[in-house]
Amino acid sequence: MAIDIGPVKKERPKENNIILILPILFLILSFMVYFLIAFLFVPQKNSEIQKLTSEISNLNTASVNSNIKELNTAKVFISDFKILLDNSPKMSKFFESFEAWKHPQIVYSNLKIDSSIRNVSVFGKTTTNRNLMEQIATLKNEQSIESYELSNIVVSETGETSFNISLIIKAGLLR
C-alpha cells in the first residue's frame, strides 16, 4: 500500500479571503469614483461652462446694444422734456385771467411779471377811488389770486386815484 507523502494542501478559511477581498474591492471602487469625477464629470462641467460663457458673449449683439442706447436716449430726452415743460409757466393764462378781473374803468400800465415767484406788479390809474374799491372787492373773490398788496395810493382833489398793486398768482393758473 502506497503512502502519499507529498505536502498536504491546507485549505485557507473563507473569512480570511473576505477580509482581503472587500477592502481591495472598495479601493478599486474608490479609484473608479475618482477617475469618473476627475476625467468625466469635471471636464464635462468645464466644457459646459465654456459653452455658456461663449453664449453670454454672443448675446451682446450690436442691434440689441443700439436699441438699449436709443431707449436710454429716449428716456433722458422724454424725462427732461417733461420736467422742463411742467416747469414752464403758461403766462398767456395770466393775461386771460387779467382781462377777466381787471376793472374796465381803471387804466393799468407798467406791468411787471416775475414768473419764478409768481409776482405781478402793475400801476393803476382811475377817475374815482370808487373804482379802486370795486377792484379790491373783485380781487378778494378772485380764485386765481393768492394775495395782493396795494401801495402808493394817491387820491387827487378831483378824485383821480393812482396806485400800485402787487399780486401773487396761484401756481395752478400758470399750468
Next chain:
Amino acid sequence: MEQKQINLLIAGVIVVLIFGVFQYLISPKYQEMIFKNSEIESLQGQIKNINDYYSFTEASFQKLKNAGWETKKDIIGANFTSSPFFFPKAHHLLRNLASQNGLTVSNITNSNPVDILKTQEEYKDLLQGPVKKTTFNLSLLGTQESFKNLLSTIENQARIITVKNISVLPVSTYAGPIPEGFLNFNLSVDLYSY
C-alpha cells in the same frame, strides 16, 4: 505570524489607503464639481436675465417705435442738442416768432449758457441730462394783443421756451411815428441745450 494576522494587516493598510483616496483625491474633485455646478447655475441665471432684459428692451423699443419716436425725437431733441450755431439759431427763432405775431424786435441779448445744476431751479435735481440754460432778453414793440398771441405761440412750441420776466411799458423812446395802442415789451425767456 499567522496568515490571518497578515491578512488583517494588509486589509488595515488598504482601508487607510481608501480613506486617503477619499480625502486627497475624491473629496477635492467632488468639491470642484460642486463649484462648477454652481458656476453653471449662475451662468444659466445670467443668460436668463440677459434674455429677459433683451426681450423687455425689444418690446420697449417696439412700443417706442410704434409711438412715432423717430419723428418725436427730432422735435424733442431740438431742446437738447448742442450746436456751435445755438445762439444765431435761437435769435432767429425768437425774431421769427415775434414777427409772425406782429411784433417788432428792437433788441435781443443773451446770457452765456449756465449748467442748470448751478442754478436755483427747484427741479434741477430731477433732470437726467446735462441741461444748460440760456436767458434771452427781447425788447419788443407792438400791441398787447400781439404780445398775448406771442406768448400763446411760445407756449405751444415744441422747443421749450420758459417765460421768466415780462414788463410792459408805454413807448417813450421810440424814434418816429408810433401807431396807437403800441407798447414796449421786455421779455426774458430761457432756452435749453445740452
